[in-house]
Amino acid sequence: MKARVVHIASNTFREAVRDRVLYNLIAFAVLLSGAAILVGQISIDIEKLVVINLGLTAVSLFGIVIAIFIGIGLVSKEIEKRTLYTVLSRPVRRWEFIVGKFFGLAGTLVVNTFFMAIGVFAALFYVSHKFVRADALILVALYFIVLEFLIICSLALLFSSFSSPLLSAVFAFSLFVIGSFAEDLRGFAGMTHGFTRWLVTGAAYLVPNFSAFNVIGSIAHEQPVAAQLIWHNTLYALFYATMALSGAVLIFEHRNLK
Numbered sequence: 662m663k664a665r666v667v668h669i670a671s672n673t674f675r676e677a678v679r680d681r682v683l684y685n686l687i688a689f690a691v692l693l694s695g696a697a698i699l700v701g702q703i704s705i706d707i708e709k710l711v712v713i714n715l716g717l718t719a720v721s722l723f724g725i726v727i728a729i730f731i732g733i734g735l736v737s738k739e740i741e742k743r744t745l746y747t748v749l750s751r752p753v754r755r756w757e758f759i760v761g762k763f764f765g766l767a768g769t770l771v772v773n774t775f776f777m778a779i780g781v782f783a784a785l786f787y788v789s790h791k792f793v794r795a796d797a798l799i800l801v802a803l804y805f806i807v808l809e810f811l812i813i814c815s816l817a818l819l820f821s822s823f824s825s826p827l828l829s830a831v832f833a834f835s836l837f838v839i840g841s842f843a844e845d846l847r848g849f850a851g852m853t854h855g856f857t858r859w860l861v862t863g864a865a866y867l868v869p870n871f872s873a874f875n876v877i878g879s880i881a882h883e884q885p886v887a888a889q890l891i892w893h894n895t896l897y898a899l900f901y902a903t904m905a906l907s908g909a910v911l912i913f914e915h916r917n918l919k
Contacts, residue, residue, distance in 0.1 A: 665753050666761045673765025677731050678772075692719060708788045713799065713881040716781035721806045721877075723777065724770055725837060728810050731769070732817025733829035735762045736913070756910040763818055763906055770810040778803050795883040801891065805874040808898035812869050813837060815905035822913040840871035869901055 736759075778799075785796065816836055820829035847865040874894055876886055 665757050666764065669753070669758060669761025670763075670765035670768065673735065673762050674768050674772075677727075677766060677769040688723075709785065710881045712784050712788050713781070714877055716784055717799065717802050717806070717877045717880070720774060720777045720781065720803065721809065724774060724806060724810050725813055727773065728766065728770055728813040729817050729830055729833045729837075732766055732814050733821045733826045733833065735766065735818060736821045737826050737829075755914050759818060759822070759910050759913055760906070763814055763909075766814045766817075767811055770814065771807060774803060774807055774810070798880045798883065798885065801886045802876050802880045804891075805876055805894055808894055809871055809874050811898050811902045812871075812905070815902040815909065816869070819905045819909040819912070822909040823916065836868055837871060840869040841875070842872060843868055843870040844872045870897070873897070 781799065781803075782792075782796075785799075786792065813833065817829065817833045820832045824832065843865055847862070873890075876890075879886065
């Protein structure tokens with residue numbers, strides 16, 4: 662069982678890297694390098710702040726786009742090419758296929774984030790000419806970004822297990838946008854009454870709370886992140902991703918592939 666999941670994950674990783682990730686890395690490197698050179702002309706008091714904000718935001722957005730547009734095609738692509746039938750004709754269960762695809766995509770995004778993080782630190786060194794202890798906080802922000810990717814991967818697989826690639830992309834991206842304002846949505850729920858309050862509160866807690874993972878601003882200002890928040894976000898991301906992945910497995914198990 663473990664070997665089958667690992668095999669599917671490794672194949673997914675190789676396909677994803679070969680298809681899109683290298684192009685993303687080149688685009689990111691060009692963007693960040695050009696931005697670092699331009700920022701170098703700005704006042705020395707804010708150039709570091711701008712580089713960290715720009716770099717980490719780029720890592721997040723590039724990764725989200727990759728997670729969605731690769732994730733939504735992991736199932737539909739296999740069905741269109743009819744390779745899924747070959748895979749399932751072997752002693753491979755449907756849940757192993759979904760879990761393997763998830764880990765393959767997650768691994769791709771982790772490697773992608775690693776190389777983009779090198780770009781962030783290179784740009785930071787370019788404008789600062791040295792590293793300080795506070796720069797290690799960037800690793801916390803990168804860790805939170807990876808946790809976001811895990812949730813997006815699971816959601817992309819969930820939607821692709823029953824919907825078309827186009828609708829899956831719309832659903833996943835919409836949840837990302839709404840989840841980025843989850844805290845504001847909860848605040849709005851507190852100002853409503855009756856059935857509307859129940860409805861908005863339910864929606865606020867149902868969508869992934871991506872706003873809790875956004876610490877880019879505080880990191881750029883060298884504000885430490887509480888250990889409690891790190892533990893909370895870790896457990897929350899693992900729980901949400903597990904639930905979404907379980908939903909994907911459940912739907913895919915009962916899907917008619919004929």
